[in-house]
Amino acid sequence: MINNKEENPISEFSLIAGPCSAESYEQLEQTARFLTKFNVSISTSDYGASLSESRRPIKIAAMRAGVWKPRTRPDSFEGHGLKALEWIGRIKENYTLPIITEVANAEHVEQCLKCHLDMLWIGARTTGSPFAVQEIANALKGTNIPVWIKNPLSPDLGLWLGAMERLQKAGVQKVGAIHRGFGLYNSVPYRNSPLWELPIELKRLCPEIPILCDPSHIAGECRYVPELSQAAIDLEMNGLMIEIHPKPQIALSDASQQLDFDGFESMVSDFIFRDPFSASSRLEQYRTVLDEIDEELLSVLSHRMELIRQMGCLKKDENLSVLQLQRWKQVLNRCMDLAKQKDLDPQFIKEVFSCVHAESVRIQNEIFGKSK
Ligand code: PEP
Ligand code: MN
Numbered sequence: 001m002i003n004n005k006e007e008n009p010i011s012e013f014s015l016i017a018g019p020c021s022a023e024s025y026e027q028l029e030q031t032a033r034f035l036t037k038f039n040v041s042i043s044t045s046d047y048g049a050s051l052s053e054s055r056r057p058i059k060i061a062a063m064r065a066g067v068w069k070p071r072t073r074p075d076s077f078e079g080h081g082l083k084a085l086e087w088i089g090r091i092k093e094n095y096t097l098p099i100i101t102e103v104a105n106a107e108h109v110e111q112c113l114k115c116h117l118d119m120l121w122i123g124a125r126t127t128g129s130p131f132a133v134q135e136i137a138n139a140l141k142g143t144n145i146p147v148w149i150k151n152p153l154s155p156d157l158g159l160w161l162g163a164m165e166r167l168q169k170a171g172v173q174k175v176g177a178i179h180r181g182f183g184l185y186n187s188v189p190y191r192n193s194p195l196w197e198l199p200i201e202l203k204r205l206c207p208e209i210p211i212l213c214d215p216s217h218i219a220g221e222c223r224y225v226p227e228l229s230q231a232a233i234d235l236e237m238n239g240l241m242i243e244i245h246p247k248p249q250i251a252l253s254d255a256s257q258q259l260d261f262d263g264f265e266s267m268v269s270d271f272i273f274r275d276p277f278s279a280s281s282r283l284e285q286y287r288t289v290l291d292e293i294d295e296e297l298l299s300v301l302s303h304r305m306e307l308i309r310q311m312g313c314l315k316k317d318e319n320l321s322v323l324q325l326q327r328w329k330q331v332l333n334r335c336m337d338l339a340k341q342k343d344l345d346p347q348f349i350k351e352v353f354s355c356v357h358a359e360s361v362r363i364q365n366e367i368f369g370k371s372k
Contacts (some may be wrong), residue, residue, distance in 0.1 A: 005207075012214060013058065013063035013233075013239050013273075014239030014240075015059070015060050015242070016061055016062045016212065016241040016242070017031075017035060017060060017063065017064065017242045017243075017264060018062075018063040018244060018363060019064070019065055019243065019245045020066055020069075020216075020243045020245070020252075021069050021077065021252055021253045021254045022067055022079070022080060022101075023251070024087070024249065025087040028063075028065060028088065028222070029091065031245075032095045032097050033066075034261050035060045035063050036097055039059050040058060040265060040269045041058070041269070042058045042268065042269065042271045042272075044199060058268060060097070061098065061239065062098040063087065063091075063097050063100070064100050064101070064117060065084070065099065065100075066101060066102050067079050067085055067112075068102065069089070069243070069253055070102075070126065071253070076253070077253050081313050084320075087114060088117070090100070091188065098119060098226065099117055099118055100118060100119035100121060100148070101120065101121070102121050102122070103120050103121075103122065103136060104122070104125075104126045105135055105136065106139035108136075109136055110139060112145075113143060113145065114283065115243075117145070118146075119148065119240075120142055120146075120148070121150060122136060122148070123150055124150045124151060124183075125153060127150055127152040127163045128154065128156075130159075130162060130163075133163045133166050134166055136167075137166040137169070137286075139294075140167065140170055140172050141170050141171055142171065143172070144174070145172075145174075146174035146267070147174065147176070148175075148176045148177065148178045148212065149163050149164055150180045151177070151178070151179055151181075152369065153182065155184070160198075160202065161206070164177065164209065169208045171194055173210065176209060176210040176238075177202060178209045178211070178212045178241060179199040179202075179211060179214065180214040181214075181218035181296035182198070182218060190218050190219055191219060191220020191245055191325050192218050192258070194228065194365045195333055196231070199213070199235070199237070203236075210238040211237050212237060212238060212240060212241050213229070214240070214241045215229045215232060215240060215242065215364065216241070216254070216258065216259075217254075219257055220257050221256050222257055222263060225242065225257065226235040226267045226270065229242070229271065233335070234274065235274060242259065243258040244260070244263075244264045245258040247260070248260055249307035249319070250324065258333040269364060278306075285325070301356070304356070305359070305360070308360045308364060309364075315368075322361055322364040322365055322368060328357060332353055332354075332357075335349055335350075336349055336350060
């Protein structure tokens with residue numbers, strides 16, 4: 001698996017594509033044939049390369065195909081199971097393409113190892129269950145198959161990290177992450193909310209873990225897949241896992257989000273890889289000023305919290321309560337009015353000040369000797 005630290009981001013970019021579910025030998029065969037021949041060059045013109053070097057080929061790292069499908073509701077198509085594994089075995093005899101599928105328990109792992117699958121992924125519903133992840137980790141002991149872990153349905157970074165740790169502790173050497181969005185109540189216009197800050201935080205905490213983005217499961221509809229893919233590329237993710245199908249309209253699962261082959265090809269050829277280090281000097285000037293402003297913001301916050309501490313001591317001496325709802329309402333209304341005058345979104349300011357207020361209350365509670 002890739003190491004996202006030093007290598008050229010272009011050559012190590014992993015593109016995994018294939019159907020949501022393995023539906024028939026013919027469907028897998030058509031997809032494998034398409035992916036084996038797939039050969040588009042992508043624009044790297046923003047890399048500052050000379051014209052002749054400005055387009056580079058992009059390769060397919062693996063074909064995906066779901067064998068066992070964890071469906072939200074019963075009576076949906078739940079995958080062809082062992083029959084699908086047999087088809088995959090035949091594809092592997094005829095094509096050199098690596099193949100990846102989803103495992104949700106120890107038996108799936110055993111069947112996949114028997115069938116010489118090249119990589120595995122753990123789905124979002126399974127990542128959310130530490131017992132299931134531990135069972136999979138135990139079944140993987142002593143193997144060296146790469147395993148990708150999708151984020152859990154809920155935006156819980158700890159649960160995602162915990163799943164990776166369970167595999168690493170079981171001795172799995174090649175562990176990667178897949179960002180597939182989060183199942184929040186309101187994710188409009190997408191099926192799942194991307195909450196990009198979570199994979200960004202994961203990258204900050206574990207720079208050695210490669211992260212793929214699965215824009216298909218974020219999008220829910222194929223028209224959103226290109227913009228989400230480009231956003232993931234711009235965030236320097238290490239690759240993409242995309243659902244494609246020879247005839248998406250008749251797919252047995254996730255029909256509305258699977259691209260057809262032409263759509264996939266045209267999307268990939270429109271990808272742009274920008275050099276994260278080649279920002280123009282004008283942009284650099286802005287960044288310098290932004291750094292200064294951030295320092296000012298931090299100084300102002302530090303000053304505010306110092307006053308909050310002094311007020312906390314005073315409130316304690318005068319036997320007043322920490323939280324004074326009336327005063328908090330006044331502060332919030334005043335800041336939201338000021339926000340409008342300063343051309344700032346009042347909703348944004350409400351969120352910022354709610355956070356500042358929560359920290360102020362925490363500090364004063366500490367002075368009162370309470371933990372909350
Ligand atoms: C899938 O990849 O088809 C799948 C079921 O994904 P997720 O676990 O992200 O819902
Ligand atoms: Mn799917």
